[in-house]
Amino acid sequence: MQYALSIFLSGISLGGQYALIAIGYTLVYGILRLINFAHGDVFMVAGLFMVYLSTVFPLWAALPLMLILTVALGFAIERAAYKPLRSAPRMSVMISAIGVSYLLQNLATYVTGGLPKSYPELPLLSGSVTIGGVSTKWVTVITPFLVIALVFALTQLINHTKVGMAMRAVAKDFETSQLMGIKINSVISMTFIIGSFLAGVGSMLYFTNYPSIVPLSGALPGLRAFVAAVFGGIGSVPGAVVGAFIIGMSESVIKGSPFSIFSDAFTFALLIVILVVKPTGLFGEKVTDKV
Numbered sequence: 001m002q003y004a005l006s007i008f009l010s011g012i013s014l015g016g017q018y019a020l021i022a023i024g025y026t027l028v029y030g031i032l033r034l035i036n037f038a039h040g041d042v043f044m045v046a047g048l049f050m051v052y053l054s055t056v057f058p059l060w061a062a063l064p065l066m067l068i069l070t071v072a073l074g075f076a077i078e079r080a081a082y083k084p085l086r087s088a089p090r091m092s093v094m095i096s097a098i099g100v101s102y103l104l105q106n107l108a109t110y111v112t113g114g115l116p117k118s119y120p121e122l123p124l125l126s127g128s129v130t131i132g133g134v135s136t137k138w139v140t141v142i143t144p145f146l147v148i149a150l151v152f153a154l155t156q157l158i159n160h161t162k163v164g165m166a167m168r169a170v171a172k173d174f175e176t177s178q179l180m181g182i183k184i185n186s187v188i189s190m191t192f193i194i195g196s197f198l199a200g201v202g203s204m205l206y207f208t209n210y211p212s213i214v215p216l217s218g219a220l221p222g223l224r225a226f227v228a229a230v231f232g233g234i235g236s237v238p239g240a241v242v243g244a245f246i247i248g249m250s251e252s253v254i255k256g257s258p259f260s261i262f263s264d265a266f267t268f269a270l271l272i273v274i275l276v277v278k279p280t281g282l283f284g285e286k287v288t289d290k291v
Contacts, residue, residue, distance in 0.1 A: 015248025024195030040222015074196025233281030
């Protein structure tokens, strides 16, 4: 019973952390029809920001500064790498996204020397708690509640504000929204800002559990979050969250079995099955391109 509870707690914690990254993928895809392959590396850089900021500032100041810098990085990436290619073919934008991903990884390697960096201990998250006889960190307990709160705030923003209305309009019909006077560039920038903020929060939770950061630390979590977004229906925020929790639980179960070596393979095998059986994902809508 304790073993099952341990697997469950680990799964929902991982799922919540993947959900915060997956929302960034799904928001950008919903607006631009672009897979932002650099998003996982923004998540990694957020972790490095915290490592270096915590050596200069107290934690209460380092945390908000990390989030501000992460948001600024997401905004800068959109303006420098994606905005100039707004009217270019999608393949060009995708290549640009891959280029940004490698640039961030190489910059991180240059700054860190390729050596692992230890994430600072956050008092509210790193402490231990015992639940049903299972010892775990507070971050495991806090993660699902924090994710639910952030997703609720995001859905309220999307459904009940002018910014959210503009985001929904642009996601529905990019060209018509532009003709109706919606400031497309502002909406897209806001989308990247929200996604980067959530990636920063996700990095805080994830690296509290896995405190060693290297330049490739964002690659696998980013890919798993992407699979979660596709599984739930990319473009759907609830779908991304549900998909992330399913991926997190599946990974936790497999890592606790004799087949733990196949945990990554299972994630991508699941992606193949989804694309074959239901390409739009659980909550995705079939979209017909207009001619």
